[in-house]
Structure formats: C-alpha cells, structure tokens
Amino acid sequence: MEFRDNKAIYLQIAAYVCEHILLGKWKVDEKVSSVREMAVALEVNPNTVMRTYELLQSKNIISNKRGIGFFVAENALVNVKDYLKTQFIEEELPVVFRNVYLLNIGFDELETRYNTFVKETFNP
Structure with a gap:
C-alpha cells in the first residue's frame, strides 16, 4: 500500500479496510488481521493500526471479541x-x-x- 501525504495514514488504512469489506474480500464475522500483522504488512507502527481499528470500531465496522481479535461487524x-x-x-x-x-x-x-x-x- 502506498500512502499519500495529504491524508493521515490511519485514515488511509481505514479506507483500505473499508474497500476490502465493500469488495467482499472480508466478510461479516470474518477475523481481521491482528494489529501487529497489519502493521507488519503495511510497514507502519502498530499504534497507527490500533488507531485505525479504534476508529472502525467506533463506526461499527469492526468489532473486538475480547481475547480473540477483531472481526468484521454484522452490519459492516x-x-x-x-x-x-x-x-x-x-x-x-x-x-x-x-x-x-x-x-x-x-x-x-x-x-x-x-x-x-x-x-x-x-x-x-
């Protein structure tokens, strides 16, 4: 993924996640990459990915199942x-x-x- 300078990286990652959901690559109740896995894959700081996941969680796009990880939310x-x-x-x-x-x-x-x-x- 190539990041643009005109938009915060965590928002660009959020758009990336949203696009995968819209395209059907990630389906409802499917596990999303862990914060660390996503950070390594995108070559960003894990805190940046965590900020993205917190945003998406607040928008009910992903949900956190305690101790298991993040999943695509039901109405994602x-x-x-x-x-x-x-x-x-x-x-x-x-x-x-x-x-x-x-x-x-x-x-x-x-x-x-x-x-x-x-x-x-x-x-x-």
Whole structure:
C-alpha cells in the first residue's frame, strides 16, 4: 500500500479496510488481521493500526471479541457505506464542485463521463 501525504495514514488504512469489506474480500464475522500483522504488512507502527481499528470500531465496522481479535461487524457493509459516503460528501465533493464550477463543466458531460467510467471499470 502506498500512502499519500495529504491524508493521515490511519485514515488511509481505514479506507483500505473499508474497500476490502465493500469488495467482499472480508466478510461479516470474518477475523481481521491482528494489529501487529497489519502493521507488519503495511510497514507502519502498530499504534497507527490500533488507531485505525479504534476508529472502525467506533463506526461499527469492526468489532473486538475480547481475547480473540477483531472481526468484521454484522452490519459492516451498511456502516462502511454510511461512513465513506459522509466522508466523501464532506471532504471530496466540495473540491469536485469547485472544479466543476471553475472549469464550467456541465452536468450532461459529467453524466456521460460517469456512465463511461462505470461501464469501462465495472463492466469491461
């Protein structure tokens, strides 16, 4: 995983975990890598991973089974979508809207490009 400078590492790891859940790579009640395993795999400090897990636990995306480890929570898929949607709307969408306005891009063009993107990316 390559980290970007513009966002905290623990948030980037949270996005990584969420993406795995959304893509179905990690399923409900499946054990998540331990803090140490994840830290080694991503080459980060275990405290950073712990911060990520605490965030995801507070969002009910993962849960801690005492003495066993962290697991994908029962409603993780819904909670991931809510968490990422809120984050996108509050942080990324204003930047997109600003660029759409400044570049005078019409909604028809956006819709066309969006449909092409979906078709090429998810239905090749």
